[in-house]
Amino acid sequence: MADADKRKGKHIFLVLRIAVIAAVVIWAVSRIGQEQRWNSFVEYFRRMHLWVFASALGIFVLGQAIIGLRWWLLLRTQSIFIGLWAAVRLHFLGLFYNNFMPSSVGGDLMRAWYVTKHTDKRFEAVLSVFVDRVVGLLSTLLIAAFFYMLFLRGRGAVITSNKQDEVGLIESIAKYKGIILWVIVVVAVVFLGFLLHKRGREILSRGWASIRAHSVRLIIKFKDAMTIYCSKPQAILMVFCLTVLMQLMVITGFWFLGLNMGIEASIKYYYVFFTLTWVLGAIPVSVGGAGVVEASLVLLFVQVAGIEEASAWAIALCQRAVWMLASLPGAAIHLIGAHLPRDFSIDYDQSIA
Secondary structure, eight states, X not given: OHHHHHHHHHHHHHHHXXXXXXXXXXXXXHHHOSHHHHHHXXXXXXXXXXXXXXXXXXXXXXXXXXXXXXXXXXHHHTTOOOOHHHHHHHHHHHHHHHHTOOSSOOHHHHHHHXXXXXXXXXXXXXXXXXXXXXXXXXXXXXXXHHHIIIIITTOHHHXXXXXXXXXXXXXXXXXXXXXXXXXXXXXXXXXXXXXXXXXXHHHHHHHHHHHHHHHHXXXXXXXXXXXXXXXXXXXXXXXXXXXXXXXHHHHHHHHHHHHHXXXXXXXXXXXXXXXXXXXXXXXXXXXXGTTHHHHHHHHHIIIIIOOOHHHHHXXXXXXXXXXXHHHHXXXXXXXXXXXXXXXXXXXXXXXXX
């Protein structure tokens, strides 16, 4: 019964994520479906040279290889010595799952699962995936904040919601206060029922003891792993610099692609808007951030950069096409089983220098 409920919950979440994509697609079609806008939209793609698109794709693929290198360095700080090519393969596998697979299992979870097949240090390996994601998000936010403060400071009112919108959101949440109250009451009654019965108290006691024991072990492992990371600031700095280099390189590639399509927008907008929408795309409300990234990017380019909507949709869809094409090696890696270890890895007790 529990498994059936869990599967049902996953299916509902999947339907909701697909619904988000469908809603954005309908909105996009309604916006550019008019004959004049459609002709303008198509014209941007006619201007694009395939070799420029291929160059942007190549830069993005190189950037993903750099991310694989970044993760490999994080693994080595924990004395997990899998091959560089193995780390890159696992990253592309995760990229494929992020952009193609319609499920609630993200690419990071797939990386975390399969990297444990390469090492006995399973907790440290899984933690490296989490640290890799945090480093990526922090560097993305840093780039966005830096270029915003440098070029767009004082224009935040255009990007953020106004006071009236915030009040409307609060009022909407207030409508459900009765439901929230009932949920709290039901949870309290169930918990009280467990406390009033001997069998219930035994279940709670065993459950708490198990949770506490597992938590203590995980906390100790987490502390040890983070101590190793903090003891190697040079490695963390190198990882951070690689991330910034990769993101600037990829965004610059998209800027050149936009120029080739005839989109007149300064590169400063690309550095701010692309990084912001990448962070929004990390929120699992759709498959691979599809729809969310594109809609956010279009709104920012139209409202702040002042370009026409057809051109904003053109560059947003080009980015999605690049992402999906760059993910295809992950499918090949999965089909031929290249994500699995061919032999046992060797993990040393001592950390690397």
